[in-house]
Amino acid sequence: MKIEFYGAAKSVTGSCHILKINNKNILLDCGLYQGKDEQERGNEVFNFDPKKIDYIILSHSHIDHSGRIPYLYKKGFKGEVLCTEATKELCKIMLPDSGYIQESEIEWKNRKRIRQGLETIEPLYTSKIAQLSLYLFKDYKYDEIIEVFDGFKIRFRDAGHLLGSAIIEMYIKEDYDEEIKVVYTGDLGNINKPIINDPEFINYADYLIMETTYGDRLHGNIDWSLKELVNIIKETFDKGGNVVIPSFSVGRTQEILYALNKYVETKQLNDLTVFVDSPLASEATVVYESMSEYFDEEAKKLIKIGDDPLKFKGLVFTNSPGDSAQINKIQKGAVIISASGMCEAGRVKHHLKHNLWRKECSVVFVGYQAEGTLGRAISSGNKKVKIFGEQVAVNASIYNLDGLSGHADQKGLMNWVEHLMVKPKEIYLVHGSDTAMTTFKELLDSKGYKSRIVDVAEKVYINEKIKLNDENVKYRIMKVLNSIDDIENMSKEHLMKQIEDAIKPQIKK
Numbered sequence: 219m220k221i222e223f224y225g226a227a228k229s230v231t232g233s234c235h236i237l238k239i240n241n242k243n244i245l246l247d248c249g250l251y252q253g254k255d256e257q258e259r260g261n262e263v264f265n266f267d268p269k270k271i272d273y274i275i276l277s278h279s280h281i282d283h284s285g286r287i288p289y290l291y292k293k294g295f296k297g298e299v300l301c302t303e304a305t306k307e308l309c310k311i312m313l314p315d316s317g318y319i320q321e322s323e324i325e326w327k328n329r330k331r332i333r334q335g336l337e338t339i340e341p342l343y344t345s346k347i348a349q350l351s352l353y354l355f356k357d358y359k360y361d362e363i364i365e366v367f368d369g370f371k372i373r374f375r376d377a378g379h380l381l382g383s384a385i386i387e388m389y390i391k392e393d394y395d396e397e398i399k400v401v402y403t404g405d406l407g408n409i410n411k412p413i414i415n416d417p418e419f420i421n422y423a424d425y426l427i428m429e430t431t432y433g434d435r436l437h438g439n440i441d442w443s444l445k446e447l448v449n450i451i452k453e454t455f456d457k458g459g460n461v462v463i464p465s466f467s468v469g470r471t472q473e474i475l476y477a478l479n480k481y482v483e484t485k486q487l488n489d490l491t492v493f494v495d496s497p498l499a500s501e502a503t504v505v506y507e508s509m510s511e512y513f514d515e516e517a518k519k520l521i522k523i524g525d526d527p528l529k530f531k532g533l534v535f536t537n538s539p540g541d542s543a544q545i546n547k548i549q550k551g552a553v554i555i556s557a558s559g560m561c562e563a564g565r566v567k568h569h570l571k572h573n574l575w576r577k578e579c580s581v582v583f584v585g586y587q588a589e590g591t592l593g594r595a596i597s598s599g600n601k602k603v604k605i606f607g608e609q610v611a612v613n614a615s616i617y618n619l620d621g622l623s624g625h626a627d628q629k630g631l632m633n634w635v636e637h638l639m640v641k642p643k644e645i646y647l648v649h650g651s652d653t654a655m656t657t658f659k660e661l662l663d664s665k666g667y668k669s670r671i672v673d674v675a676e677k678v679y680i681n682e683k684i685k686l687n688d689e690n691v692k693y694r695i696m697k698v699l700n701s702i703d704d705i706e707n708m709s710k711e712h713l714m715k716q717i718e719d720a721i722k723p724q725i726k727k
């Protein structure tokens with residue numbers, strides 16, 4: 219088999235890797251480049267023929283993993299997109315929204331081009347095309363083994379990063395004497411996140427493709443971060459200001475609502491008006507409420523006792539642009555949660571323009587801010603920023619609550635790797651900045667793991683025959699253990715017999 223790394227190779231966005239197995243082409247994710255990556259690499263060109271892609275295995279619905287699927291469809295892709303149930307439901311709202319954003323941006327650019335006497339340009343894809351591409355999606359439950367085609371089976375495991383997010387286990391059998399297992403982490407979640415489960419641990423992987431977003435950093439504690447958020451809200455209200463939270467509409471917004479619900483209902487926060495000012499966030503909240511079977515135990519318990527953990531007194535969803543503009547008139551006592559999370563587009567830019575220059579206000583960052591974005595400029599301490607072509611002074615208090623991050627930090631990533639019971643033969647590092655990847659690679663090296671930071675368009679061939687030698691016996695044992703569902707109720711003799719059978723060829727040698 220061959221793996222070719224394209225997107226998120228030496229970058230954080232645009233996840234896209236190709237597997238070539240038994241003459242079939244499979245994409246692992248097909249995401250949009252965003253921010254600096256978009257400017258440098260562009261989204262228009264695929265380095266492969268979209269018509270020749272047979273399957274996309276989608277790890278989760280975030281646009282940097284899914285956002286180029288409609289464009290691939292527009293360019294002739296007619297295969298299947300395999301993902302979890304919640305990923306499909308979230309893609310149903312996120313991809314058309316992404317198409318709508320592209321249409322609006324191009325409309326704006328075209329107005330300028332017409333004035334300059336230039337030809338108009340087309341959006342990458344429209345909302346309509348995104349909707350059509352959804353017909354290619356097939357959804358599956360976590361943990362079920364899916365036979366995609368002869369010699370290729372996959373299984374989605376909970377990645378704990380976003381509702382529906384998955385680690386992908388792939389069992390590949392070409393003309394080897396043994397099946398090999400390749401695991402793709404997608405994005406790995408932070409532990410103890412509100413609403414969703416922690417990432418599942420995987421027993422073994424022959425080869426691992428791994429994200430490294432926070433490979434060089436440690437997050438603050440999540441509970442501490444939430445308490446800090448409560449303090450920031452109280453202090454800002456006492457000063458007579460508003461709190462603006464730039465947040466991804468899907469995932470982070472619902473996690474913050476869940477946390478605020480708890481503080482409002484236990485009366486730790488009173489007389490609060492929380493605006494969720496993003497139509498996509500409102501829709502995503504409805505999808506979340508309909509998918510509660512994938513919530514963690516704590517959230518399920520709340521539902522059982524009759525609480526809707528994503529609704530509370532004082533919460534207002536604003537959908538029309540008119541309602542959104544009304545928020546700008548509010549001087550104090552409002553928490554405004556709005557997209558986009560990195561402040562590159564959307565309504566949050568208006569809220570920043572109205573609140574950033576006021577020293578009594580606060581802006582709270584709760585997620586990753588990529589290089590080159592407005593969010594990065596504000597969160598890293600710039601004293602002036604440009605919004606809608608206007609210089610705005612940054613006088614508000616700026617906070618970075620990285621404990622609320624959706625990604626595992628360095629400790630979380632390492633802990634996850636160390637739960638693999640046998641070291642993979644090689645780990646391919648993707649989805650991270652240069653420093654994040656280099657730092658994490660050094661850590662892996664120091665612990666005896668073999669890893670590689672892969673480059674754009676780098677190809678890796680995995681075609682050695684797996685021989686049964688000393689090194690390999692432990693793999694066979696792991697595979698036996700992994701294949702038994704109910705190990706506790708199996709007799710010791712039976713288990714020993716199975717292991718003995720698995721390693722017999724070795725004994726014969």
Ligand SMILES: [Zn+2]
Nearest residue numbers: 278280379405
């Ligand atoms: Zn993600």
